[in-house]
Amino acid sequence: MGQIILGVGDYGASNSPGDDVKTFALGSCVSVIFLDPKTRTVGMAHVALPDSSINKAKATDKPGYFADTAIPALLTQMTKFGCDKRGKGMVVKLCGGANVMDTNDTFQIGKRNALAIKKILWSYGMGAVAEDLGKNYSRTVSISVSAGQIMLSSPGKPNWQL
Amino acid sequence: MVQQISQEELQKIVKSVPMLSPSASQLLQITAQADHDLVDVVKLVRNDANLTARVLKIINSAAFGLANTITSIDRAISYLGERIIVGIAVGDSAGKLFEKELSGYESADGDLWKHDLRTAIAAREVVTQSGVDISSELAFTAGLLHDIGKSLISDYLQGSVTDAIEMITTEEGLDYLDAEEKMVGFDHTQAGYELAKAWQLPEELAEVILHHHEPANAKEEYRTLAYAVHLGDNIAMLGGFGTGSDSMRYKLDQNYTDYIKIGPKTLATIMLNVDIEFEKLEGSLKSSGEEN
Incomplete structure (x- = not known):
């Protein structure tokens, strides 16, 4: 029974039924979640920015930080649990990508993150079956590996499931 | 209550x-x-x-x-x-004030200090990356102090979170400042300003504390500084470092472009630099504070 806590730019996966995979307080960051029904593996990346071209060194050090490097890194990680290297058969869910109130185009970093992630997913022939994106509040995400259940929470709101 | x-x-x-x-x-x-x-x-x-x-x-x-x-x-x-x-x-x-658990915002102890430090780093980055002609060091200091008012009113806001959020989501045009004022009679910028006066802080810092959510109302000579901290504050919240229930529930003043020019790419660079610098500073500043 363990908790795998992922910080900004981290990614990880587990197939131990007692584990929870968790990330705290997503703002404009997006959590990419892969559920593999065949191997009962759960994977998550906490993506901060859309494009690694702004800092290649950071992308090498922390591939989970950028949309374009996070998804390949997470897929590779999940092959260690017997998952398909191109994500075949996986269920994809996305959450986070929030904005502040009255935002303008420049500050819609959450939206740009989500869009970049979707583009990369398409290139693998993958697409999200469920998403909870945008709005203007922070989200904490917890996934139980045994049930594949994704719970979201935010201060002042009742918890909800994705 | x-x-x-x-x-x-x-x-x-x-x-x-x-x-x-x-x-x-x-x-x-x-x-x-x-x-x-x-x-x-x-x-x-x-x-x-x-x-x-x-x-x-x-x-x-x-x-x-x-x-x-x-x-x-x-x-x-x-x-x-x-x-x-x-x-x-x-x-x-003033470590105690910064480390205090903000229960009125459902925020853990230490969150305020982290948010303030992120805001400070981000405000400085906004100044250096945009090349605007104000002191980046002063932007850092102002960012560090901008939310001191939250410590003062947090206890009085206990139990208000659900109602505050309900108010903002149902009434058009309201943000968390309005909620604070309706709940306890003051918002955190006004409370912070009173403390700034008691501490005899320099006028520019007091002005930023009072106007960091509505920088257009700051005195002309401190307005760019107020905008820098306003943006730094929003960047800290977007980066996942708010102070609980109020995070991202404030308005961005889009007129910042009249004072500070940053595009999407610069913003991404700022956010990345904030993460890197925060990791370095948080550990070293915290380890010193804990011994006190």
């Missing part, structure tokens, strides 16, 4: 907050002056044995990864930069 605060009570709360240490107070005064010199900062730190020891300990901590131990305070200060010295002095002197 949500409680209205009278003007009189607010003054009492402000008076119950310990004064800043003389060193912290003087550092804020000196560094707010446009024509000050780093020598003045060095002189001040030298006269405070505790602060000197603290600065030397931090510069030689693992976070800065220096090959050789620095034993000279002059070198330590010029390496760290005056903003870090101000950060250490303010953190040591």
Whole structure:
């Protein structure tokens, strides 16, 4: 029974039924979640920015930080649990990508993150079956590996499931 | 239990907050002056044995990864930069206020300090990356202090979170400042401004504390600084470092473009630099504070 806590730019996966995979307080960051029904593996990346071209060194050090490097890194990680290297058969869910109130185009970093992630997913022939994106509040995400259940929470709101 | 605060009570709360240490107070005064010199900062730190020891300990901590131990305070200060010295002095002197659990915002202890430090780093980055002609070091200091009012009103906001969020989501045009004012009679910027006056902070810092959510209302000469902190605050919240229930529930003043120019790519660079710098500073500043 363990908790795998992922910080900004981290990614990880587990197939131990007692584990929870968790990330705290997503703002404009997006959590990419892969559920593999065949191997009962759960994977998550906490993506901060859309494009690694702004800092290649950071992308090498922390591939989970950028949309374009996070998804390949997470897929590779999940092959260690017997998952398909191109994500075949996986269920994809996305959450986070929030904005502040009255935002303008420049500050819609959450939206740009989500869009970049979707583009990369398409290139693998993958697409999200469920998403909870945008709005203007922070989200904490917890996934139980045994049930594949994704719970979201935010201060002042009742918890909800994705 | 949500409680209205009278003007009189607010003054009492402000008076119950310990004064800043003389060193912290003087550092804020000196560094707010446009024509000050780093020598003045060095002189001040030298006269405070505790602060000197603290600065030397931090510069030689693992976070800065220096090959050789620095034993000279002059070198330590010029390496760290005056903003870090101000950060250490303010953190040591008013640590309790910053580390306090903001239960009125359902925020854990330490969250406010992290949010303030992120805002400080982001405000400085906004200034340096946009090239706007104001002091980046002062933007850091103003960012560090911008939310001190939350510590003052948090206890009175206990139990208000669900109602506050309900109010903002159902009534068009309201943000968390309006919710705070309706719940307890003051918002955190007004409470912070009262503390700024009691602490006799320099006017530019007091103005930023009061207007960081509505920078257009700041005095013309401090307006760019107020916008820098406004953006820094929003960047900190977007980065996942708010103070609980109010995170991202404030309006972005889009007129910032009249004062500070940043595009999406620069914003991404700023956000990345904030993460990198925060990782370095948080560990080293915290390890010093915990011993106090």
